[in-house]
Amino acid sequence: MRILFVCGRARARSPTAEQIFSRWPGLETASAGVSHDADEPVEVDHLAWAETIAVMERAHRRKLTRRFGPALRHARIVCLNVRDDYAFMEPALVRLLEARARRFFER
Numbered sequence: 001m002r003i004l005f006v007c008g009r010a011r012a013r014s015p016t017a018e019q020i021f022s023r024w025p026g027l028e029t030a031s032a033g034v035s036h037d038a039d040e041p042v043e044v045d046h047l048a049w050a051e052t053i054a055v056m057e058r059a060h061r062r063k064l065t066r067r068f069g070p071a072l073r074h075a076r077i078v079c080l081n082v083r084d085d086y087a088f089m090e091p092a093l094v095r096l097l098e099a100r101a102r103r104f105f106e107r
Helices: 013-021 044-049 058-072 091-105
Strands: 002-007 028-033 052-055 076-079
Touching: 002 013, 002 044, 002 058, 013 028, 013 091, 028 044, 044 058, 052 058, 052 091, 058 076
Parallel strands: 002 028, 002 052, 052 076
Antiparallel strands: none
């Protein structure tokens, strides 16, 4: 399964998710951000590659839909409801991501 993790600036939440879930068997991961100043901005190629798009907040889903509407039709979009309160690879963030994503990406 190819999963694109999306947050605002692609600096903490989505890169952390990309890294931890890349270790799970059967998952390929990438990360990007919806903000104009994202370290890795979301592009159509990211969306075409992904089978599942995991956004951190509902606002990210709305931004994706507004900007890329038709390019999202093939992918399942899930919201992990993870607020922007964490640093990259912060242990509390890792635990939260694993707990929230488990039902979507169970090993």
